[in-house]
Amino acid sequence: MVFAHDTSLALQAAVALTNSALEPVTLTTPDELEAFFAEHGYTGRHDGDQAEVDAVRAIVPRLRALLTAGRDQAVDIVNAMLREASALPQLRRHDGYDWHLHAVDPERPLAERITVETAMAMIDVIRADEMSRLAVCADDGCEGVVLDLSRNRSKRFCSVACGNRNAVAAYRARQANDG
DSSP states (O other), X not given: OOSOHHHHHHHHHHHHHHHTTSSXXXXXXXXXXXXXXXXXXXXXXXXXXXXXXXXXXXXXXXXXXXXXXXXXXXXXXXXXXXXHTTOOOEEEEETTEEEEEEOSOTTSOXXXXXXXXXXXXXXXXXHTTOGGGEEEOSSTTOOOEEEOOOTTOOOOOSSHHHXXXXXXXXXHHHHHHHO
């Protein structure tokens, strides 16, 4: 693993949330947000209503800007996110996880907590000079964000569907050239 457990989880959640805005758009209902909340291990306040869904959806463009930014631009975005939330990093231990960082109260709105957790995770990415772990999908028709946590840095596609589509296209191209 390249990053601490909480960093990896926050990055994975941010990428999933960012990519939920691509066609077909997902995470538009309270039930879908509930599933996202549970899947990504969020704790704390969760209103479970459409207003919360709308607030979480509203942060997607900013998360996308952060995840696709260059290193110096990412620093500016992270600093602004933390400043706006009056983030105060503290070590916490809960739900079977050893000490890790939280920077806002668990009763703050979910959208704010997602923003701050993503910013905190990006601190590790920036400090380790690992911005190359984040990219835009190599599929020409896709704008999905890719998080590559592999050892050999080989992940190029945001989803299995994009990877398969490109593998089939490459296969067909080889067949046409051999035929």
